[in-house]
Amino acid sequence: MAQPTPDAFQVIADPSRRQMLKLLSRKSLTINALAENFDMSRPAVSKHIKILETGGFISIQGIGRERHCLLKQDGFNELQKWINYFDNFWESKLKKLQSVLDKRTQS
């Protein structure tokens, strides 16, 4: 498993890529079918698909002659790790705040 990095956030920060993930969450699509939804050049679509694939948000599978895009869990797990990091961060900071305020109350 790769180290968690905020790059996963960067992957989904782009509106076109978000739209691609939304479309793929309904059903898997061939690259051609996915591209039809976007008013951009094929190389531009391919570039976004590549970023989603590298980020672990989708996988591309060849079925017959077609190449299908499928959602993948890994990218989402990366996001989750980053959120978990801050969850723990705040938990420990808030404990510290409690102890700091405790001392103030006692003094």
Added chain:
Amino acid sequence: MTNSINHTLFFPNPPAAVWEYLTNSELMELWLMKNDFQPVVGHDFQFRTNPLPQFDFDGIVYCKVLEMVPNKKLVYSWKGGPSKDRMTMDSIVEWTLTEKNDGTELQLVHNGFQNIDKLPIYNAMNEGWRQNMQKIHKFLNT
């Protein structure tokens, strides 16, 4: 899957005392991080901590005060990343103080990470969804 961080704590202190620790730069440093916070809406400030190279994070959190209701509510943006020019994390921290008979209830919500809460699939990333995905994989691989 969670897309938001939510903690609620009780303090046996009045809201004004808790508020002080959320909005006075020196007091904030005692429990949170070094900072140049000022309780002014629109004020840009930073928190500084140790870099986390494994997270591709340079240790500086770039913030802006977005909303402030003294003793009740404080909201700031929370951004960071590998460098000032590459802020990959974009989120919101929201503090809410509620007065109780014998103290203050403090709620922290840290969310809005790149608006993932507005990405329906993220919310749908539950067990059922995963099973569906496995089915699709299986279907396509047979």
